[in-house]
Amino acid sequence: MTKKNVVIGFMGTQLDSGQGAGRWEKWRPTISLVQHEDTLIDRLELLYPTRYEALAQTLLRDVANVSPDTVVNLVPMDVVDPWDFGVMYAALYDWARGYRFDPVHEQYWAHITTGTHVAQICMFLMVESRFIPGVLLQTAPPKKQERGNPGSYTLIDLDLSRYDVLAQRFSQAHAEALEFLKSGIPTRNKRFNALIEEIERVAVRSQAPILLTGPTGAGKSHLARRMFELKKSRHQVQGDFVEVNCATLRGDGAASTLFGHKKGAFTGAAADRPGLLRTAHQGVLFLDEIGELGPDEQAMLLKAVEEKRFLPMGSDREVSSDFQLIAGTNRDLRVDVAQGRFREDLFARINLWSYTLPGLAQRPEDIEPNIEHQLSRAAAETGRVVRFNAEAKARYLQFAKSADALWSGNFRDLSASVTRMATLADGGRISASLVNAEIQRLQWLWQPVGEVNSTGLDLEAMLPADAIDSLDLFDRMQLEAVIRVCRESLTLSDAGRRLFDRSRTQRSIVNDADRLRKYLLKFQLTWNSVRSMMPADEGR
Known part of the structure; x- marks a missing residue:
């Protein structure tokens, strides 16, 4: 069964215009749709503003003249401002929701050559979101203008699942982003890989604050910089990456470093200072060890994050800075909040995206x-x-x-x-x-x-590698205790008597020296080897 072709499009108030006979000498996009001899347009849903009623009626007659079998439905669509995206999209959305689509018997072509640029974008979005279940239709004039030449048309299907090459490129871009965040290291830990996958999505989609927690040396600073570089490569930030360890900020210097100051704001303020928040404008500010900030700095930072405005020290005029905040800490800020060391409202603001990096x-x-x-x-x-x-x-x-x-x-x-x-x-x-x-x-x-160990024992130097690897903690501690007694004793027999002073009473044959010798041999040690490796001052 052949489906009917249905075109949905805006009337071109400029491109489709013309009342006299000369209008047939020019290319008109809407009329060109029905001039292709090998393609029948069964129905045309023509959206138009009512103040151009006369032009709409002319197009209705001209289509009937060129293609009598094409049904034209004139659809009045008045919007207050056709260049306002919200207004235009709402009008087109309301029309599509009320339209009775029949994809089983009809195929829909959304014409995007006519209408304002905003209207064309809205039509694109309606097709991409499947509110209009069809494809895009793009028409173009002939290279040489002549009467009756309809030019050309192209159908564009937005179902990307049909384009394996494009899908592969998107997958490749995603994989490259993950590899970039991991510095090209083929990590194998499932939990960490899942964590990086989510961070990649958040990094390229969100401007909200991000909180990275985890032990010192887990890579918080490195990951924050890689996130910035990823955003930079996607043209999502224009500014710089600014990093500061809050544990290094103290007293007036803390507020000055972060928020800047005016000349004379405090002793030693010999000139104006912009501060790191302004330096990070349109970029990323990484505050490592954010839990070390004082209460005043926490309050000022909250205002800066929420309103993008703050007061430098000594100034009575606010300044602005639009930055994305990434915070790092090795502390549990929930505990700090409960104990009153960290502001609850600031924690709530920076905890939208929170990730704990596992230690090595x-x-x-x-x-x-x-x-x-x-x-x-x-x-x-x-x-x-x-x-x-x-x-x-x-x-x-x-x-x-x-x-x-x-x-x-x-x-x-x-x-x-x-x-x-x-x-x-x-x-x-x-x-x-x-x-x-x-x-x-x-x-x-x-x-x-x-x-x-006060005895200076170095079992790794005394024992072969395979013997060290097989030692339980119990065996290690016991062996260290035995060696300590040996070093404190003058002879093998003396050490044996000290070590077996209780169990020897339960034996019929007593040879403490032999018991100790056999014990040491289990670890490939001898009395002489134990004594020969004593520190110089211990042997005196």
């Missing part, structure tokens, strides 16, 4: 790709390519993903660790011995203050 220890599967990323960065900076040998890489990853690796500094710790090994690597290869030394350094770094 919560993303063990992402450690390996981040190591490779750090090595690539080191190679780009130094021009020297460095790689792990297989044994060293396995050893480092085993430790890095274990419970012993605290990564308290998160990516800062990892970056520093990889940088050290890459710098010390001979011949461009990171060896197992270099890895073992780095592991000792990291363990020392993460050792809690006050819990440093």
Whole structure:
């Protein structure tokens, strides 16, 4: 069954005009629709303002003259201001909602050559949203003006699902944005990847404040800058990325740094200062550690975020700045609000989009790709390519993903660790011995203050790597205690008597020295090896 062709379009008050015989010498878009011999327009829904009734009636007669089989429905559509988008869209929307479309028997072409530019945009949106279930129709005059030449027409289908190439380009752009936010690191943690996917959508669609929480070194500052750069690439911001750590702001300097000041506002204010909020105009302001702001600065920031206006210090005239705020903190601001340290209204304002970045220890599967990323960065900076040998890489990853690796500094710790090994690597290869030394350094770094072993024990230096890897925390603590007793004793027998002073009474054959020797051998240690590695001052 062949469907009927139905055209919906605005009458062109200029392009379709003409009353005398000379009108047939010019190209008129609406008339050209019915002049194509190979295409029959069964019905024309012609929208027009009633003050052009005479022109509408002329078009009605001319269509009947050229194409008697075409039915023309004149649809009066008066709008107060045809250049007002809201008014025009509402009028077209109301008409479409009341129109009885019959897609089973008819196909609809929305003519976008005539009407004001606003009317054409509204027609486009009605088709794109499927309120008009059809395609767009674009007509064009002939290259050489001659009577009866209808020119050409093009049908444009806005159903993008039919265009695989376009769909692939949109998917590619989305994937590139995600890769950009992750600095090109192929992260594997599902939770983190889902988080970045949502942040990507928010970054390119919203100008509202964004709150990034998470431990120090989790990448809040880096992600904020990448979000800005992504928005910049989409021409969504024209200004700069301005970053400040609020923990560094104190006293009058805090308000001055953020909001600026007038000359003489306080002692030392020798000249006007614009402040970072104005510097971030039409850009992005990243306030790291926002929870460190004082109460006065919090109140001023709330006004600036809500109204885009604020008073510099010492000024009686407000200034304006249109910026997007990204805030960062490693604190739980909900607790600070409950305890009165942070304004509830400011928290509510910046908490529309809130994301918690997981620490490195919560993303063990992402450690390996981040190591490779750090090595690539080191190679780009130094021009020297460095790689792990297989044994060293396995050893480092085993430790890095274990419970012993605290990564308290998160990516800062990892970056520093990889940088050290890459710098010390001979011949461009990171060896197992270099890895073992780095592991000792990291363990020392993460050792809690006050819990440093006063005996100076270094089990990693005393035991083979495979023995260290197999030690439970219980075994480690027990072995350290045994070694401590050995170092405090003069002989193997003396140490055995101290260690087995209770259980020896339950044995028929007592040989404390032999028991201790066998215990040490379990860890490939001897009395001499334990004593030989004593610190110099301990052996005195």
